[in-house]
Each structure stands twice: as structure tokens, then as C-alpha cells.
Amino acid sequence: MENIHKKFYDNLYDDKEDLDLYSKDCASVISLEKGNKVNNVCKSLVKYLKTKYQPPDKEGFAYNDCILLNYWVYNRLVTIYGSRNSPKFFPAWGKLVYIWNTIISDQSKKFSHNKCKPDDNIVNHVxxxxxxxxxxxxxxxxxxxxxxxxxxxxxxxxxxxxxxxxxxxxxxxxxxxxxxxxxxxxxxxxxxxxxxxxxxxxxxxxxxxxxxxxxxxxxxxxxxxxxxxxxxxxxxxxxxxxxxxxxxxxxxxxxxxxxxxxxxxxxxxxxxxxxxxxxxxxxxxxxxxxxxxxxxx
Structure with a gap:
């Protein structure tokens, strides 16, 4: 059985091609504890936002990549730090959200019109x-x-x-x-x-x-x-x-x-x-x- 969400997550996890092109966008996360691992997540996120994301089809229940992307990033950080209650977790999440918002607010880029916003409420959901x-x-x-x-x-x-x-x-x-x-x-x-x-x-x-x-x-x-x-x-x-x-x-x-x-x-x-x-x-x-x-x- 092919799971759509699995395919989406696996593609994000396994796609390492040209990730170094997005190192500049993610430079600020290197200083974090376990910054190298967070950096890999960041580059995958940035690459997806800049090259792959498309708004969902509004007809019927068409899955939204953006929701899956939010859960993927959040879950990766939980895995890296062991718990979302770790004192190291929120600084990392905060930096990624800042980088994320910077990218989608850049009006000079074509991808600014295909906005996938970070879910600010996800941290409030136990x-x-x-x-x-x-x-x-x-x-x-x-x-x-x-x-x-x-x-x-x-x-x-x-x-x-x-x-x-x-x-x-x-x-x-x-x-x-x-x-x-x-x-x-x-x-x-x-x-x-x-x-x-x-x-x-x-x-x-x-x-x-x-x-x-x-x-x-x-x-x-x-x-x-x-x-x-x-x-x-x-x-x-x-x-x-x-x-x-x-x-x-x-x-x-x-x-x-x-x-x-x-x-x-x-x-x-x-x-x-x-x-x-x-x-x-x-x-x-x-x-x-x-x-x-x-x-x-």
C-alpha cells in the first residue's frame, strides 16, 4: 500500500541533491546545539519552499503539502532534541520559523506567491x-x-x-x-x-x-x-x-x-x-x- 504522506516525508528526508545551495539561508542555525542536524532540516525546508511547493487544489479534499511540511519539520526537531519540552527545542524552532517567514515574504521571488506559512499554533497543541x-x-x-x-x-x-x-x-x-x-x-x-x-x-x-x-x-x-x-x-x-x-x-x-x-x-x-x-x-x-x-x- 502506497501512503501519500510516507512518500512526501521520504522525499524530504532522502532528497540531498544540491542542498548546499541553501546553506546561506540556513547559516544562523549552525550555532545551535546539534546545529548540523538542524541545518540539514533547514536546507531541506528551504529547498522545498523555493523549488517544489504548489498551492493545493481547492476542489474536494486535496491534501495540502504545507500541512505535511509543517508536521515534518516539527517532528524532525522533536526527534533531534528528544522532546518538544527540551530547552533546546524552541530556539531551533524559532530560528526555522524566522527563516521560513523571510523566504515567503521575499516579494522579489516567484515562490512568494505560492505561500506555505509556518504553523504558529502547532507548539500549542499537546x-x-x-x-x-x-x-x-x-x-x-x-x-x-x-x-x-x-x-x-x-x-x-x-x-x-x-x-x-x-x-x-x-x-x-x-x-x-x-x-x-x-x-x-x-x-x-x-x-x-x-x-x-x-x-x-x-x-x-x-x-x-x-x-x-x-x-x-x-x-x-x-x-x-x-x-x-x-x-x-x-x-x-x-x-x-x-x-x-x-x-x-x-x-x-x-x-x-x-x-x-x-x-x-x-x-x-x-x-x-x-x-x-x-x-x-x-x-x-x-x-x-x-x-x-x-x-x-
Whole structure:
């Protein structure tokens, strides 16, 4: 499955050609701690702004490179400094924003008309990663929607990926009704891609629903078996002094055990019915984060 956001991020990350042409624009970041790494981010940013950025198509939900670019730069700095709460992070972000604004305000250049502005609000969003994930998903769904008509053999893979994003929608549905919470600007457009609404239209929906139900039952039975074995092993290894003879204590113990077991089984079923959440983290988890954690230039 080709992810549009992955392709975009990978192109930014891997495109090293002629980056030295933009060294002058980024000279001020060299003095920062880890300035060489920030310099590489800066040159990639400047090159993209000057040579590649185009305004989005206003028809329908066409993904906006500018949103992806903001998240890419921000995430790269978080990766370089380990956390956005690092005291070294904000000076670096501030310098990049200044360089960014300088470029787009230069009226003598043709790219000044194709303005992609830095997102000043991104630093105020403690859930910026979830916002990024939601936008990545919405961008990808455009591709999935078109591909479903031609690639039936990919239906299950697409289904798993889409379903794994259901928790994001649960999160934002709650947050966006909370007073003083600023919903992502793109949320309204993304609402129509809510897995609850779109999965039922997948040609493999009935098959996937049945498979997930069977997997959930099998998993729950396995957990129950393991839990019962643990209880039996504990019982065999304990003396009679370990147990209360008070009927009330015994009843309470049974109730607590049943409650815990029920919680375990409920958690298993909910997790399994959410389908590929674990699968998604392994296969589809924001590729940029995974890649950058492995190798930060």
C-alpha cells in the first residue's frame, strides 16, 4: 500500500541533491546545539519552499503539502532534541520559523506567491502527534478510496489500516466537543473518512467482520484458559493459611476475580474488534517517526 504522506516525508528526508545551495539561508542555525542536524532540516525546508511547493487544489479534499511540511519539520526537531519540552527545542524552532517567514515574504521571488506559512499554533497543541496522524490518514484515504475499485486483493490490507485509525476519531469526537479545545482545521473534511462510516462500504467488509469476531473469541478463550491455569497453579502452591475462612471475604474475592477476568476479556474483545490497531502500529505507524528514530541525519 502506497501512503501519500510516507512518500512526501521520504522525499524530504532522502532528497540531498544540491542542498548546499541553501546553506546561506540556513547559516544562523549552525550555532545551535546539534546545529548540523538542524541545518540539514533547514536546507531541506528551504529547498522545498523555493523549488517544489504548489498551492493545493481547492476542489474536494486535496491534501495540502504545507500541512505535511509543517508536521515534518516539527517532528524532525522533536526527534533531534528528544522532546518538544527540551530547552533546546524552541530556539531551533524559532530560528526555522524566522527563516521560513523571510523566504515567503521575499516579494522579489516567484515562490512568494505560492505561500506555505509556518504553523504558529502547532507548539500549542499537546496532541500534535494525534493531529498529524489524523491528517496523514485523511490524505491516505483519498488514495485508498480510488484504489478499492481496481485492487480487490488489497481490500483486507486497506480495511485493517482504516480500522486501526478508529481510536483517533473517538479521541477527536470527544475533544472537539470540549469547551476551549481547538479542533484541527481539517477535522470537518476528515469526518467523512471516519472508519465507522466508510468500512461498511468496503467489498470485504462482511468477511473482515467475521474474521475479527472469530479472532476476538479465540483470543478471549486463550486468555481465559491462561488465567484459569494461573489460578490453579497459585492454588496448588498455597497453603490453607493463605485463604480467609470468612464467607464475606471469600465472596468478595470471587467477585473481584470475576470482575478482573471480565475486564481482561472485555479489553481483549474491544482491542481485537478494533482490528488492526497492533498491526497498524507495526506496519503503518507513522513512518516518519519510525524512520527518524532509527536514523537522524
Amino acid at each position: 496532541d500534535w502527534e494525534k493531529r498529524k496522524q489524523l491528517y496523514d490518514y485523511c490524505v491516505n484515504y483519498e488514495t485508498i478510496k480510488k484504489a478499492l475499485s481496481f485492487y480487490d486483493n488489497m481490500c483486507k490490507e486497506y480495511y485493517t489500516y482504516v480500522d486501526s485509525n478508529a481510536p483517533l476519531y473517538t479521541y477527536f469526537k470527544t475533544q472537539c466537543t470540549t469547551p476551549n479545545y481547538k479542533c484541527p482545521e481539517f477535522y470537518n473534511e476528515c469526518e467523512k473518512y471516519d472508519p465507522i462510516h466508510v468500512l461498511k462500504n468496503f467489498p470485504c467488509h462482511d468477511v473482515m467482520k467475521k474474521e475479527m469476531e472469530e479472532d476476538a473469541i479465540a483470543h478471549a478463550l486463550h486468555v481465559k484458559k491462561v488465567t484459569m491455569q494461573d489460578r490453579e497453579n497459585h492454588s496448588e502452591g498455597s497453603s490453607s493459611e493463605d485463604y480467609s475462612s470468612d464467607p464475606a471475604d471469600i465472596a468478595q474475592g470471587k467477585s473481584q476475580t470475576a470482575t478482573k477476568l471480565g475486564d481482561v476479556l472485555l479489553g481483549v474483545v474491544v482491542t481485537s474488534m478494533a482490528s488492526g490497531a497492533i498491526y497498524r502500529e507495526t506496519v503503518y505507524a507513522p513512518t516518519l517517526e519510525t524512520k527518524l528514530c532509527l536514523e537522524v541525519i
